[in-house]
Amino acid sequence: MAGGSRTPGASVTSRVLAVLGAFDAAHPALTLSDIARRSGLPLATTHRLVAELVTGRALARAADGRYTIGVRLWEAGLLSPLHTRLREVALPYLQELYTTVRENVHLAVWDGDEALYVEKVTGHKSVPTISRTGGRLPLHATGVGKALLAYAPPEVVAAHLRRPLRRCTAYTVTEPGRLARELATVRERGWALTHEEMTLGSCSVAVPVRDADGVVVAAIGVVGHSLGANPQRLVPALRAAADGVAARLAEAAQSSIRPVQRRSA
């Protein structure tokens, strides 16, 4: 991203983004040289940019000298429509759903060919999952992902199925024909199911969430240990949550911004 540009401004903006992009869930705290290496920037440039970003509180310096994402960036991120227009609207419904099912509740959208987890409501009694708010998981191996895939335009799904599908467990469905048939079943019955396809021991059930125009913009899912025996028992509570969120999104559509950007697949 860096260097070589004749417009210094453009170059610096992309360098700033490269510094921020050096952080991810597996690397939330980095030394200067980590940042330089991961962003591909010279150490001197990194040093200067990091100092400026710390001054602006976009980055912070931890007690051990490593750098983390700062308070101002956290605050700015929460102004994203994903948070303000989707998460905030959905939260009370996710909350009620959690109170009913006492299993991990997820809200996810399709973003860049993955399921992006916008919220996760969980308690002590829920099975640990690898999902996290702000995290990404494969569409084909998760309940919310399958719900999103099932209602995507056929050409988008076809393009997705042409890519190599990662095998996350021995039970992940990676054969495109089988997955396509499963997505047809999801559309018929209105809910998606996974059996240990992302994580051994975990099953999930998920339903789509529609916007004011009836387009599926998100999915709500429940992940637990023992949903396998009778997962459909969770469907009414999931549908109630999804319908509630959809109704609120339809109300919000009267305002000028669309609540959620449609998929960018």
Added chain:
Amino acid sequence: MAGGSRTPGASVTSRVLAVLGAFDAAHPALTLSDIARRSGLPLATTHRLVAELVTGRALARAADGRYTIGVRLWEAGLLSPLHTRLREVALPYLQELYTTVRENVHLAVWDGDEALYVEKVTGHKSVPTISRTGGRLPLHATGVGKALLAYAPPEVVAAHLRRPLRRCTAYTVTEPGRLARELATVRERGWALTHEEMTLGSCSVAVPVRDADGVVVAAIGVVGHSLGANPQRLVPALRAAADGVAARLAEAAQSSIRPVQRRSA
């Protein structure tokens, strides 16, 4: 922030931060000229920076042509220790507390002389509040704020009380001597109380959360309509949540980063 610097890089970094800083809770969607005006940058500079930030998905363009915070910035923000080290640790406890009390549950830290709300757990049955995740409210007028103030070092509290204290309602305690006495009471009994001091009709009860060294790094509060009659009934559930979070923070302190930066007052 912008212009006048002899180091173009420094200038551009601060300009990028000025563009991001143009967005706030009251202004989550802005036109180019809004951004230029609010950031104090020339329109041409704003145009170029915004285009670069949209390319990097730090900003997004909504259907109505206005700009919002983008997905990548939302994802980056969630890597902040406030989220990963505090919110994620606290969420199951906040969740159980909400299930018990069915009123708004808040987790807040002291940041820049305000109570910064790190999480808000709420449902349909909770009274609407002006608090929001990522929002800021005055320390002296909120339950979580009073809990944070009560356990701050005396010189920090004294400095805070020397500043003008905003009167949010007719019941806000703004007289420094009276507030100081109230904070002493909070320390004695271990919990803070507000009666319609931030919003008419709402009361709150809050307790401090300590880190591994016993330092108060956060507060957990409950806000509801009718806590006034017997607010102390909520204290055991609040304490259980705060103790749970404290125990988890102590465990986390064995890792290399301190869970929460101490106050920067």
